[in-house]
Amino acid sequence: MDHNKHVRLAGNELTPEILADATIYGPGDEKIGTVAHLHGTGPAAQIVIDVGGFLGIGAKPVGVPVGDLDFMRDEDGVVHAVTSWTKEHLKAMPEHRDR
Structure with a gap:
């Protein structure tokens, strides 16, 4: 997948509704997780990523700053x-634990 042709999301688009279930790709376009949920909005948000598991079962949630990920839309509008x-x-x- 050529991410260079994808449109980057603006800070005001980093919302739970837009980012829900977004796939996270690592080096070589390997699928490494999905967005479980986020805390806050915009550039200060923390993204909780489900890593591993199968169909959401057995996945480990980890929290990362939203700025550590490059969110974008592909040609079909998929975030x-x-x-x-x-x-x-x-x-x-x-492991991330909600309080």
């Missing part, structure tokens, strides 16, 4: 993000 992290990097992060 996704890219990062330089690998699935192993995310799995090594502490």
Whole structure:
């Protein structure tokens, strides 16, 4: 997938409604997780990513700053993000727990 042709999301588009279930791609376009939910909105938001598991079962939630992900829309309008992290990097992060 050529992400260079995709439209980056503006800060005001970083909302729960737009980012819900967005796929996160790592190096080599490997699917490394999906957006579970987020805390806050805009550039200060924290994204909770489900890593691993199958169909949401057994996935580990990890929290990362929204600025560490590059969110965009593809040619069909589907929102996704890219990062330089690998699935192993995310799995090594502490588990996110909602308070």
